[in-house]
Structures are given as structure tokens and as C-alpha cells.
Amino acid sequence: xxxxxxxxxxxxxxxxxxxxxxxxxxxxxxxxxxxxxxxxxxxxxxxxxxxxxxxxxxxxxxxxxxxxxxxxxxxxxxxxxxxxxxxxxxxxxxxxxxxxxxxxxxxxxxxxxxxxxxxxxxxxxxxxxxxxxxxxxxxxxxxxxxxxxxxxxxxxxxxxxxxxxxxxxxxxxxxxxxxxxxxxxxxxxxxxxxxxxxxxxxxxxxxxxxxxxxxxxxxxxxxxxxxxxxxxxxxxxxxxxxxxxxxxxxxxxxxxxxxxxxxxxxxxxxxxxxxxxxxxxxxxxxxxxxxxxxxxxxxxxxxxxxxxxxxxxxxxxxxxxxxxxxxxxxxxxxxxxxxxxxxxxx
Amino acid sequence: xxxxxxxxxxxxxxxxxxxxxxxxxxxxxxxxxxxxxxxxxxxxxxxxxxxxxxxxxxxxxxxxxxxxxxxxxxxxxxxxxxxxxxxxxxxxxxxxxxxxxxxxxxxxxxxxxxxxxxxxxxxxxxxxxxxxxxxxxxxxxxxxxxxxxxxxxxxxxxxxxxxxxxxxxxxxxxxxxxxxxxxxxxxxxxxxxxxxxxxxxxxxxxxxxxxxxxxxxxxxxxxxxxxxxxxxxxxxxxxxxxxxxxxxxxxxxxxxxxxxxxxxxxxxxxxxxxxxxxxxxxxxxxxxxxxxxxxxxxxxxxxxxxxxxxxxxxxxxxxxxxxxxxxxxxxxxxxxxxxxxxxxxx
Numbered sequence: 001x002x003x004x005x006x007x008x009x010x011x012x013x014x015x016x017x018x019x020x021x022x023x024x025x026x027x028x029x030x031x032x033x034x035x036x037x038x039x040x041x042x043x044x045x046x047x048x049x050x051x052x053x054x055x056x057x058x059x060x061x062x063x064x065x066x067x068x069x070x071x072x073x074x075x076x077x078x079x080x081x082x083x084x085x086x087x088x089x090x091x092x093x094x095x096x097x098x099x100x101x102x103x104x105x106x107x108x109x110x111x112x113x114x115x116x117x118x119x120x121x122x123x124x125x126x127x128x129x130x131x132x133x134x135x136x137x138x139x140x141x142x143x144x145x146x147x148x149x150x151x152x153x154x155x156x157x158x159x160x161x162x163x164x165x166x167x168x169x170x171x172x173x174x175x176x177x178x179x180x181x182x183x184x185x186x187x188x189x190x191x192x193x194x195x196x197x198x199x200x201x202x203x204x205x206x207x208x209x210x211x212x213x214x215x216x217x218x219x220x221x222x223x224x225x226x227x228x229x230x231x232x233x234x235x236x237x238x239x240x241x242x243x244x245x246x247x248x249x250x251x252x253x254x255x256x257x258x259x260x261x262x263x264x265x266x267x268x269x270x271x272x273x274x275x276x277x278x279x280x281x282x283x284x285x286x287x288x289x290x291x292x293x294x295x296x297x298x299x300x301x302x303x304x305x306x307x308x309x310x311x312x313x314x315x316x317x318x319x320x321x322x323x324x325x326x327x328x329x330x331x332x333x334x335x336x337x338x339x340x341x342x343x344x345x346x
Numbered sequence: 347x348x349x350x351x352x353x354x355x356x357x358x359x360x361x362x363x364x365x366x367x368x369x370x371x372x373x374x375x376x377x378x379x380x381x382x383x384x385x386x387x388x389x390x391x392x393x394x395x396x397x398x399x400x401x402x403x404x405x406x407x408x409x410x411x412x413x414x415x416x417x418x419x420x421x422x423x424x425x426x427x428x429x430x431x432x433x434x435x436x437x438x439x440x441x442x443x444x445x446x447x448x449x450x451x452x453x454x455x456x457x458x459x460x461x462x463x464x465x466x467x468x469x470x471x472x473x474x475x476x477x478x479x480x481x482x483x484x485x486x487x488x489x490x491x492x493x494x495x496x497x498x499x500x501x502x503x504x505x506x507x508x509x510x511x512x513x514x515x516x517x518x519x520x521x522x523x524x525x526x527x528x529x530x531x532x533x534x535x536x537x538x539x540x541x542x543x544x545x546x547x548x549x550x551x552x553x554x555x556x557x558x559x560x561x562x563x564x565x566x567x568x569x570x571x572x573x574x575x576x577x578x579x580x581x582x583x584x585x586x587x588x589x590x591x592x593x594x595x596x597x598x599x600x601x602x603x604x605x606x607x608x609x610x611x612x613x614x615x616x617x618x619x620x621x622x623x624x625x626x627x628x629x630x631x632x633x634x635x636x637x638x639x640x641x642x643x644x645x646x647x648x649x650x651x652x653x654x655x656x657x658x659x660x661x662x663x664x665x666x667x668x669x670x671x672x673x674x675x676x677x678x679x680x681x682x683x684x685x686x687x688x689x690x691x692x
Contacts, residue, residue, distance in 0.1 A: 074630070081427050082457035082626055111428035112460045112620065116627060139593060141585075155651030159642075167585045177588070179581035229575025235525040235654055236582075238646065239487075239513045242523070246638045247485060247624045249631020254645065274458065274620070278593045280428055281462060284420070285595020292592045296505075299600065300584065303557075305501030308581055 006323040022341040025067040032093035036124045044315030048125045057345045059265045065121035071095035081113040087120030104136045111280035115273040116248040123266035127180040130168030134176035141167040144271040145245045148254040150184045151224035153234035156211025158224040161253030163240040179308040183237040184225045244272035352669040368687040371413040378439035382470045390661035394471045403691045405611045411467035417441040427459040433466030450482045457626035461619040462594040469612035473526040476514030480522035487513040490617040491591045494600040496530045497570035499580035502557025504570040507599030509586040525654040529583040530571045590618035
């Protein structure tokens, strides 16, 4: 990148916070959103980096999300292992940050605990959330519905969301074991990329509006995506609708789509995070679980299989050493967003 | 079945209990094992029915499992959401039955709770366990390692197990929403069936001992099975090794294979069950989660997609009405097992 400009994480955080502040976000919302955007750039996850800012501003401008929301921790009583945060129509990020210390405390106290976030707009990857728990020495998974764009296995029409599932396990040295993936074969953005490039989709990604298999991106976008792994992935996607939608008293993917009537904005729904204390689960049993897990990771990597998130962690290590690189075009866009605020978006 | 013999569930339970008693099982082990075997026959899950008895006897005869084990409930303190049962080298079933009422009570009290079973021999499907929780109005998942016969995605050698994952959600009327599947593409038994039939495997099921894709069942059995859904299924299989092996202080699939040195017996390891109280999670939120879930199930079935376990529930309904049908050959085998006890097996 001949025109690359290098920033520290802190400098990029300040820039994103300034943009969001100018657009009417309160400090709590702005800082939390900026943290996951900076983490995305730091980890070379461009799809969850500064690219997201315009979508966030559009959701606010259209009145779909509140930039001034103050999430509320709704204790289910001190004796409950469920922590609930009402995001009050703000973004998920500030709600998560409010809930995570309480979730961690409950997970340590009870061995296992859950955080339910309600009434949030959600644009972020789930890996920053499971990593917030692995950073605290806990294992965790996170899941949420999205928009009904995926047909159940054997079905003909969109119903399930791309429903991401993420899991994290703390490692003794270096970054955690983390995976974070959609329960559809492909992300909707990947189909969109094929459409723009005019290339056919791989077989098995999608069906058309008549429920027939298709490799035509246009037909796929008018039809439905397919779950990963056939009926097994479909079952996991359904489980996510149940646990992270219905059970926590929030929207399923279909209800989320009905609510906004379009996939043009980030969906509004809830989210479920479950945290486990390996220390509590292993108590009284032989061996330290964190040490024993390393043997499993070594056996995976030792046979040439890649642990998930390694590309991301390598980018992170580079960014921590050398800073985050943005192009001059990207910097120009940040400047424009700062200048124009909500006027920068349609 | 011209030679079909019809039994009630109770009559079959008595027969299986008598066989196990004769073979030296105590009443607690025998009744619990018989219940899951009868449930398998009732649901036309022949692979988990009376077919399993010989394997159970072989494990005992070889000294791999204790028929007289008395599982012990190890309370982690009354304030913990973790319930632990030490199976004391017996089978998983009696240990699960001992733990499940406590798990249910904790899940209701804390909203979420977990049951860790340690030091058990495991031959059973996981659906009887998640159904024991849906019967109590709880949602639940269950998972366990098995034997390292599955290569991680991108790898070349067996490491992960076929690691089953089951999930259940209680329904208002009729049987629950339940899935229970291996995280490998296919079960090892399916590859064995292809070997016996001399038919090639479908592509993508397995690799040979050199780590190359194969459709030859012999080569596959000497090599490794593949996880379902590529790197996503591989990640879920790894998560199961971590949570239901390492975290609960019990064997991973590799350690389980190292321990016995053969896959000829049911594996010895632990198991993790997590139970959720939908009532507690939905408290204060609009709508009854059990009612809302029905809309999701109707939307799945309404587009012609099958809910999991329907074939099993249909068989159950038939058995509850007409009894369980066994062939005269199967009855003969039960008679022989009762007569000979452990002498019936090698």
C-alpha cells in the first residue's frame, strides 16, 4: 500500500468515537461501537471494520436504532445465573460491555452463567464478545438470530437467519481458541460479491424463489440461502432461533425481518452469551484444563490443520507492533464522516 | 413381520433388566440401561436398542466397565449451578438418572445449570437425556467426546471423536423438538455397512491413512472420518472435546482411545449436559416462549421441511398404541442372553 497511513489503535478509536459523537451518539454507545470497529481493523477483518460506520449511521438516521440509548442492567436477583441487559434500542455493544463484568462474576460464582441482551441493533461479529470472556479466563459461546434469509434443510423458503455461533476458550499463552461463523453455508455478502463479479455460486449455497437449487446469485438473493452441513447445520440454526430469540423473549429472524421490513439495516433482536468457568468445572478432577487443552491444540496444528482465527491473530500481532494501516481513501472517508455526520449517509 | 412378537415397554424392560441382573449388574445400573434400550426399540432406533446388550456385556466381561458401580452425586456446594456425578466406572445411564433431578432443580433456581458426568462408559444416544429435561419443561443440550476417529478439517489423521451433540426444546403438546447427531459426516457404523456391502462411500466422508480423500470403506476405516460441514463442524467437534472432555476433567477422544487401546468397546469418558429454564430466561419479556416457539416449528413444517426426530416420534406413537414388535430371532437372542449371561459374549 503505497498510500497507506498508519495509526495506533488509540488514534483510530478516537477518530471513530469523534464521528459517532458528531452523529449524536452518547459516549457509552460511541466508545463501545468504536472498540469493535477498531478491533475489526486491527484483526484485518475489514468486513467488520470502518466499513460498518455508514451502516450504523444509516440505521440511526432512519430511526431504527437510538444513538443516545443507555442500556440497563436488569438483575434477575442476586441468586440468578442469568444476567439481562435491556439495550433500550441502542446497539448491542454498549449493552454487552455493561453486562460482561456481571456475567463473568456470576460464571465464577455459579460455574456457568448466561447474559441475555434484549432490544438491540446488532452489526458486530461475535468474536469480540467471546474474547472479552476468554480474557477473563472463562470459556464462552455466543449466538444470535439475524434476518430470515436461510431456508431450513429440506425447505423451500427463507425462514432462519444466518445465525452466527461463536465459541472461545482461554489459552495459557497468546490469543484464545476462537471460532465465529454463520450457520448458513455462505454469508449473504459472499453471494452479493458473486453477483457483482458476475460469477456463478458454488453448488449447495442457495435455492431460488421456487425452492430449486441455483448457482445464479440474482436467483439466490431472491430465493434463500442454505444452512451449512445440511440438516445438522439447519438444526443448529433452529436451536439459535429458540435459545437466542424465543427463549430470551426477543425476535426470531423472521420477526426481525417483519419488524424492519428490509435487510437494508442491521437487524434488531437479542443475543445470548453463555460463560463457563473451567476452574469450577474441573474442580476436584485431575489436571489443569487450560494445560490439557494445549495438547489438543498442538495435535490439531501438528497435523497441519489450522486452528480458527489464526489469520486474524497474525494481523493483530502485526497491528500491535506496527499500528493499523488504512489507505488514504479510507482516511478521506473517515474525515468526510466526521465532517458531515448523519448527512454523510442517505 | 410374519414372525413378529409384540411386547409392552414394561415387559421388554423386565426382560432386559433380567439379562443385566443375571450378568451381574446391580439394580440401579440395570434399570437405567434397560430404560434407554427399551426407548431405542420403542422409537425404532434399532442401533440403540437390544442390539447394544452384547456390547454392554462384552465391556463388563473385559473389565472395562463395572456392572456394580454406584454413582455418586458430588455436590459442588448448594450455591453452584454445576452438578457433578461420578459414575464410578459404571455406565453413563445410572449416573445421568441420579443427576437429572438435581440438574433440573438447579436450572429452575439459577435459570441455567450444568451436569458433568465423569468416569462413565457410554454407549447410549443423547436424545433420551435431553428428553428427560424437556419432560421437565427445560431446554437442554448434551455433548460428549467419543474415540479419535475423525480428522480435524484440513488435517490428515484421526484426532476428534464423532462427538455427538443433542438439543431439546419442550413443546406444549406432543413430543419435544429434539436433534441428536454426530459431528462427523457419517457414523462409523455407516462406513462399516458400506464395507460389508462392498459399496463405495460418498465423496467427502473420509480420508485414507495418508490423509488423502477416499471412497474405499477399508481405506476409510484405516484412515479417518471427516467432520460434517467442513471447518465449521470441525470447530464444533473441537468445542465438544474442550467442554465435555478437558473442561469437566475427563478424557478427550484421543485419551479415551489411548485408555482402552481399541474401539471394540464403548468408550469411557465424561459427558456435559446444560439445562435452561425458558421461564426464567423469558421472565419480564413479552410472550410465552413455548407458545412462540410453536410458530417457528409450524413455519418449518409448513414449508415441507422435516423437524428432526419425527420418524422416531411416529414409531413411539405406534409402540405406545400397539406395543413393541420384535422378531422371533430377536426374542431368541434375548432368551439366550438371559440364559448364558456373560458367557454369551466373547
